[in-house]
Amino acid sequence: MSFKAKFxxxxxxxxxxxxxxxxxxxxxxxxxxPALSLLAIGLVWGLIFAPEDYQQGNSFRIIYLHVxxxxxxxxxxxxxxVAGAINLIWRIKLADMAAKHCAPIGASFAFIAxxxxxxxxxxxxxxxxVWDARLTSMLILLFLYLxxxxxxxxxxxxxxxxxxxxxxxxxxLVNIPxxxxxxxxxxxxxxxxxxxxxxxxxxxxxxxxxxxxxxxxFYLFFGWILFKRMRAEVIEREFKAKWLQKKLIEN
Amino acid sequence: xPADLGFFALLxxxxxxxxxxxxxxxxPLMFFVMVITLFPLGVSPDPNELAAxxxxxxxxxxxxxxxxxxxxxxxxxxxxxxxERMLVSPMPGFLIAIAKVxxxxxxxxxxxxxxxxxxxxxxxxxxxxxxxMVISLLLGLPTLSLVGAIGSALTVxxxxxxxxxxxxxxxxxxxxxxxxxxxxxxxxxxxxxxGQLSLMAALLLFSLASAPFxxxxxxxxxxxxx
Numbered sequence: 001m002s003f004k005a006k007f008x009x010x011x012x013x014x015x016x017x018x019x020x021x022x023x024x025x026x027x028x029x030x031x032x033x034p035a036l037s038l039l040a041i042g043l044v045w046g047l048i049f050a051p052e053d054y055q056q057g058n059s060f061r062i063i064y065l066h067v068x069x070x071x072x073x074x075x076x077x078x079x080x081x082v083a084g085a086i087n088l089i090w091r092i093k094l095a096d097m098a099a100k101h102c103a104p105i106g107a108s109f110a111f112i113a114x115x116x117x118x119x120x121x122x123x124x125x126x127x128x129x130v131w132d133a134r135l136t137s138m139l140i141l142l143f144l145y146l147x148x149x150x151x152x153x154x155x156x157x158x159x160x161x162x163x164x165x166x167x168x169x170x171x172x173l174v175n176i177p178x179x180x181x182x183x184x185x186x187x188x189x190x191x192x193x194x195x196x197x198x199x200x201x202x203x204x205x206x207x208x209x210x211x212x213x214x215x216x217x218f219y220l221f222f223g224w225i226l227f228k229r230m231r232a233e234v235i236e237r238e239f240k241a242k243w244l245q246k247k248l249i250e251n
Numbered sequence: 252x253p254a255d256l257g258f259f260a261l262l263x264x265x266x267x268x269x270x271x272x273x274x275x276x277x278x279p280l281m282f283f284v285m286v287i288t289l290f291p292l293g294v295s296p297d298p299n300e301l302a303a304x305x306x307x308x309x310x311x312x313x314x315x316x317x318x319x320x321x322x323x324x325x326x327x328x329x330x331x332x333x334x335e336r337m338l339v340s341p342m343p344g345f346l347i348a349i350a351k352v353x354x355x356x357x358x359x360x361x362x363x364x365x366x367x368x369x370x371x372x373x374x375x376x377x378x379x380x381x382x383x384m385v386i387s388l389l390l391g392l393p394t395l396s397l398v399g400a401i402g403s404a405l406t407v408x409x410x411x412x413x414x415x416x417x418x419x420x421x422x423x424x425x426x427x428x429x430x431x432x433x434x435x436x437x438x439x440x441x442x443x444x445x446g447q448l449s450l451m452a453a454l455l456l457f458s459l460a461s462a463p464f465x466x467x468x469x470x471x472x473x474x475x476x477x
Binding site for chain 1: 398401405406409411415418419421422423425426429430433450454461465468469472473475
């Protein structure tokens with residue numbers, strides 16, 4: 001079989017909740033175990049063994065939760081919009097389930113980023129909250145998530161809800177750069193991004209390696225939680241299907 | 252089928268309807284005036300203090316007034332079934348969206364622009380800022396109508412739509428608010444404001460080119476045949 005045919009087959013298998021339900025059972029430990037171990041390693045390394053910051057002392061250590069949560073909340077929005085687009089174009093039910101469950105997870109990460117940012121801001125800036133550009137755009141990202149969740153729960157028909165929120169999250173995706181840019185023009189106080197793909201990190205390796213571990217751990221953790229929630233959604237939607245009933249009785 | 256695919260027929264019908272049902276025009280205007288009255292009462296009647304926050308007050312009040320009337324953009328047509336007829340007609344969905352947006356701007360946006368100088372005077376906005384205020388409102392309010400039309404289309408069939416719509420669209424209004432007030436504050440501080448106004452024009456053109464399509468797709472999904 002040619003690569004193209006293989007890819008096509010692989011892509012099409014995602015349309016089947018049954019395929020996903022059976023496969024993901026085997027994927028879960030491959031996500032969950034590395035996720036939890038990376039999080040444990042990163043936390044212990046970052047919170048205990050990484051050196052103190054010469055200006056901020058120990059208070060900088062919250063970076064090991066703050067930065068990964070902030071990165072994840074933005075990535076998840078992107079994934080939610082892409083999953084929504086796949087649902088709009090190919091009407092793949094799994095994409096709808098993924099988009100639906102991205103929203104609450106992403107909103108939680110956005111909230112964690114805001115909360116840890118407030119806790120971090122108190123010792124370093126002397127205040128829990130400032131109307132700074134990056135804080136404000138994170139708050140707006142949380143609003144976008146809450147809008148998506150509110151729209152999903154307001155529509156009774158499941159298919160309509162999925163497709164409507166898909167449009168909303170696509171509109172959100174297009175607007176996020178515009179909002180970010182306008183908010184940045186408006187006010188800037190926050191330090192620039194910690195990780196840039198094109199530049200060497202400005203902190204020593206003992207500090208950024210655990211941070212990188214935390215970021216990867218957060219991504220795996222997200223994948224793990226997402227798949228668990230999607231499996232629950234498959235059970236909820238397909239509970240009448242014979243294959244699922246058989247599967248559930250077997251376990 | 253006329254050359255404009257019925258666009259102007261729909262537009263003139265909607266405007267005619269709005270003028271017969273005068274509350275569509277008067278209510279947002281009254282809301283705008285009343286909300287602005289609250290600020291001197293709530294903050295301070297001191298002209299200097301008011302002048303400092305006048306750009307923000309005018310823009311926030313205009314944004315809210317425009318948003319409150321968005322809920323009705325498609326509702327009456329949805330309720331009497333004519334929206335469904337329009338969507339199955341040969342008229343492209345994005346033209347329906349543009350007609351509704353133009354109507355919304357003419358009926359609720361433009362009156363706000365006309366009354367804004369009076370309110371700006373009452374808020375002691377420096378007189379050199381009036382021109383920029385009118386231009387920024389003329390550029391910003393149609394953008395709000397365009398973006399709001401998407402939210403209105405997404406919530407058209409919902410019973411709880413009225414409270415939901417602001418939650419969906421307010422985040423998208425933020426750039427317009429920032430550039431709109433930024434331009435006004437720029438004039439007051441005697442800085443060049445062509446940058447902010449150009450960005451507002453860019454936002455308007457961008458949303459004009461993209462929002463009608465998203466709005467039309469949302470309408471079709473809301474009507475259950477997307």
